Amino acid sequence: MRKVNIANYLPNIVKEIAEFQHISNTENAEINLMWDSIQNIFDDQFVNTATVNGIKRWEKILKIVPKANHTLEDRAFTILTRLNEQLPYTYKVLKQLLSQLCGSDGYVLNINHDQYELSILVELKSKNMVNAISDLTKKIVPVNMNISIKIRYNQYSYLRNLRHMELQPFTNDQLRNEVLI
Incomplete structure (x- = not known):
């Protein structure tokens, strides 16, 4: 995952000011959370890298009801099975x-x-x-x-x-x- 430090983009004059350091630390947490969310959205487009939310979305699209004892890997396998049903x-x-x-x-x-x-x-x-x-x-x-x-x-x-x-x-x-x- 990508980690951003907003302080690296500040001018040298304001980097040492305590208020700007606190603002940077606060913004870093939000920006890193945003980067993680963007990465998850990208990963969810592909079954092999999908998160739990991505697997749930694939199951909803393909109308698959998962079993309670299936792991995330088993659920992804079922989705791949359904996607591979093509002629001939x-x-x-x-x-x-x-x-x-x-x-x-x-x-x-x-x-x-x-x-x-x-x-x-x-x-x-x-x-x-x-x-x-x-x-x-x-x-x-x-x-x-x-x-x-x-x-x-x-x-x-x-x-x-x-x-x-x-x-x-x-x-x-x-x-x-x-x-x-």
């Missing part, structure tokens, strides 16, 4: 959208053309975004395809390299349902 809808576009939303390693996409089935496994770190992904796929995937969206929970193959001492502080539920470092 191809396999390549779907992969790009999922990569933008979940990261390139945040999902596994499989299509069974013979059975008209689309399955998406979402990594555990993105489990709060499953509903947004579901809404996106319902809008862009052809109606004749069955859509299956599941969370990829922690599995034995991931945990087998860890020692019992490392796993002991966790419950079984935590080992399955939480992102482990």
Whole structure:
């Protein structure tokens, strides 16, 4: 953030006068507050840098009702999902959208053309975004395809390299349902 000191713009003759120093300090607080507000207005134009007020505005524009347990990041993800709903809808576009939303390693996409089935496994770190992904796929995937969206929970193959001492502080539920470092 930019910090302004109005005293730097005063002539040298008046810089040393106490009244002008007090006026400068008072104005500095107001001007810095104004600069911060201007920066927030600029940041709110872009979903990735939006403040809480910017996210609320985007949600109002797109008619999105946020869930109580969603973080600011989850809400921004939902907004980005809604903004990315554009034609044409191809396999390549779907992969790009999922990569933008979940990261390139945040999902596994499989299509069974013979059975008209689309399955998406979402990594555990993105489990709060499953509903947004579901809404996106319902809008862009052809109606004749069955859509299956599941969370990829922690599995034995991931945990087998860890020692019992490392796993002991966790419950079984935590080992399955939480992102482990």
